Amino acid sequence: MGTRKLPVGMQDFNDIRTKDYLYVDKTQYVWKLAxxxxxxxxxxxxxFGKSLFTSTLECYFSGKKDLFRGLYIYDKENERGDxxxxxxxxxxxxxxxxxxxxxxxxxxxxxxxLDTVEQKYGLTHMDYDLVNRxxxxxxxxxxxxxxxxxxxxxxxxxxxxxxxxxxPEQEEKNRDxxxxxxxxxxxxxxxxxxxxxxxxxxxxxxxxxSDLNQLTDIxxxxxxxxxxxxxxxxxxxxxxxxxTALADEEEISYNECLAELKKMYDxxxxxxxxxxxxxxxxxxxxxxxxxxxxxxxxxxxxEILIKKLQNSEIPxxxxxxxxxxxxxxxxxxxxxxxxxxxxxxxTGYLTICGYDxxxxxxxxxxxxxxxRYGFLNSLVPYVLGSRNSTGR
Numbered sequence: 001m002g003t004r005k006l007p008v009g010m011q012d013f014n015d016i017r018t019k020d021y022l023y024v025d026k027t028q029y030v031w032k033l034a035x036x037x038x039x040x041x042x043x044x045x046x047x048f049g050k051s052l053f054t055s056t057l058e059c060y061f062s063g064k065k066d067l068f069r070g071l072y073i074y075d076k077e078n079e080r081g082d083x084x085x086x087x088x089x090x091x092x093x094x095x096x097x098x099x100x101x102x103x104x105x106x107x108x109x110x111x112x113x114l115d116t117v118e119q120k121y122g123l124t125h126m127d128y129d130l131v132n133r134x135x136x137x138x139x140x141x142x143x144x145x146x147x148x149x150x151x152x153x154x155x156x157x158x159x160x161x162x163x164x165x166x167x168p169e170q171e172e173k174n175r176d177x178x179x180x181x182x183x184x185x186x187x188x189x190x191x192x193x194x195x196x197x198x199x200x201x202x203x204x205x206x207x208x209x210s211d212l213n214q215l216t217d218i219x220x221x222x223x224x225x226x227x228x229x230x231x232x233x234x235x236x237x238x239x240x241x242x243x244t245a246l247a248d249e250e251e252i253s254y255n256e257c258l259a260e261l262k263k264m265y266d267x268x269x270x271x272x273x274x275x276x277x278x279x280x281x282x283x284x285x286x287x288x289x290x291x292x293x294x295x296x297x298x299x300x301x302x303e304i305l306i307k308k309l310q311n312s313e314i315p316x317x318x319x320x321x322x323x324x325x326x327x328x329x330x331x332x333x334x335x336x337x338x339x340x341x342x343x344x345x346x347t348g349y350l351t352i353c354g355y356d357x358x359x360x361x362x363x364x365x366x367x368x369x370x371x372r373y374g375f376l377n378s379l380v381p382y383v384l385g386s387r388n389s390t391g392r
Contacts, residue, residue, distance in 0.1 A: 004241060008284045011051035013059045017067040024234050024280075026053060027073035029227045030060050039185075039195040042227065043202050043219040043331075044270070045348025047281035047296055049228040050198040051096060054154040057196055061150045063087035088193050089141035091117050093153045100159035101167050106174045109159075110134075110181060117141075130177075135184045138191050148193035151185060157199035165307045189214070201346050202331055219331065225274025230283055232276065235261070242287035249290040264292055267367035269352040279348075282370055296348075297374030305347060305379065308340040319344065320375065322353070322365040330362060349375060 007021040016023050026049075033040060034057075044050050059067050063085040068074045077084045091113065098109040107130060114137055118125055123140045126133055141149045156178075163171035185195055197215065218224040236243075236258070247257035261283070268277040285295040323341055330345050344350040345364055349371055354363035366372040 006242070006284050006288050007052075008288050009281065011055060013052060013055040014064070014067060016052075017059075022238065023071075024230060024238050025071050026056065026227065027060075027068060027071045029053070029224060030056055031073045031076050032223070033057070033196070034060065034194065037214075037216055038193060039214045039216060041197045041199075041202070041215050041217045041219065042224070043199055043217075043346055044228045045268075045346070046200055047279065048348070049280050051094065051154050053228060054092075054094070054152050054196065054198055057150075057194075058090055058092050058152055061086075061088045061090055061194065086147065088147050088150045089121060089145050090150045090152065091137065091141075093151075094155070095153065095158050096155040098159065100162045100174060101170060103170065103173075105170075106159045106177055110177075121145075131180045131184060134181060135188055138184070138188045142191040149188075149191055150194045151192060151196075153182075153195075153197045155199060156197050157201050161201065161304055164304060186214070201343065217331065220271050220327065222271040222273045225269070225271040226277065228280070229268060229270075229277030230280050231278070232262075232266070235278060235283070239283075239287065246287060246290050246292075250292070260292060261286070263368060264370050265368055267351060268348065269367075272352070272355040272362075274352075279368075279370070294370050294374055296370060297378060305340070305343060305349065308338075308343050309379070314340060319350070320366070320372075322363060323350070324356075324361045325364055326360060327362065330364075349379075 005019070005021045007016050007023070010016055010021060013023075015021070030053075042050065042053075060073065065074075065077075065085045068077070093110065093113050095109060099105040100109075111130060114130075114133055117123070117137055121141060121144060123137060123144070126136050128136060138149050138151075141147075159174045160171055163174060185192065195215070202217065202219070218227075230238075243257055243261070244254060246261075247254050250257065250260075252260070261278070265278045265282045265286070266276050268279065269275075270277065279296050282293075282295040286292055319340070325341050325345065329339070329342050331342075341350070341364065345352075348367070350364040351367040352362050353365040355361070356363070366375065
């Protein structure tokens with residue numbers, strides 16, 4: 001399926017770089033984050049590269065210089081002299097996998113990460129509860145290495161989204177555990193070099209965002225609008241052979257292929273002034289299979305959206321026609337709120353298509369044909385069928 005290796009669905013930066021997969025350079029954002037303040041939160045839709053970016057951060061803070069050879073950050077980092085490529089101690093929580101619907105599932109996932117860190121750095125295992133153990137590990141790492149600690153938390157909201165409707169009691173327990181566990185970061189701030197959280201949804205009542213008041217939300221920031229996804233320039237400069245191969249397969253011209261790719265997969269905007277972004281998963285799938293298709297919608301069942309729409313009084317037609325929302329509505333989410341618009345934006349079914357500065361209102365619409373077709377052909381019939389069966 002082509003001469004170059006495409007990292008379809010791959011989330012490990014080390015694998016991509018050591019096994020000669022195509023990589024679109026996003027290390028200018030790694031440099032910007034690492035050179036600025038130290039605690040950040042990033043929200044992006046699923047399949048948009050959050051986990052890969054987190055893995056890139058992990059490799060950078062691990063001092064894996066050779067992986068970055070030829071990339072933007074390589075020369076920038078070398079300019080730091082003796083401080084270049086410092087190997088910081090890292091605690092990486094990758095939470096996309098886990099049995100969070102079961103009692104103790106989240107505790108087990110967090111504990112396994114702490115076990116791995118203890119083994120990697122040869123730390124003394126202390127028989128504390130999970131919260132105090134986390135704090136102790138941070139301090140042990142600092143004392144052992146003399147360096148501040150990096151904490152990475154990818155897909156923090158997976159344990160909440162997975163249990164929100166299927167097991168609300170467990171979701172509340174998971175939320176309470178988060179409150180205690182990650183509040184450690186506030187108390188241990190002097191021992192921390194860098195903290196980074198990713199997720200689809202920013203739950204306003206999860207105390208990560210109230211207790212960790214030093215956490216900067218960059219989700220709508222113009223400077224980070226291109227941190228995940230593929231820009232038009234990145235598409236045309238990195239994927240010429242793949243565009244040509246797809247055009248040949250579809251028996252269309254190169255420019256016609258570009259236009260169709262734009263219609264199908266472009267159009268995501270993550271700030272008032274941010275340029276349009278392509279969905280990287282769908283783009284790579286189209287190149288890999290040499291066929292235009294609705295790949296993103298089919299990669300997961302949007303159970304949470306179905307449940308939210310079932311409980312909403314907003315007409316489905318209104319969502320399809322476009323809606324307005326404030327920044328607070330777009331950034332924050334509560335389970336109790338029946339308004340599906342914030343969730344539709346955060347999950348990528350709606351995106352920014354305009355901004356009214358006078359009223360502080362964002363216009364939201366479908367980003368592209370792939371999402372529009374997925375909404376109209378799959379999501380709407382499912383919800384209407386559910387409503388009809390319940391007499392709504």
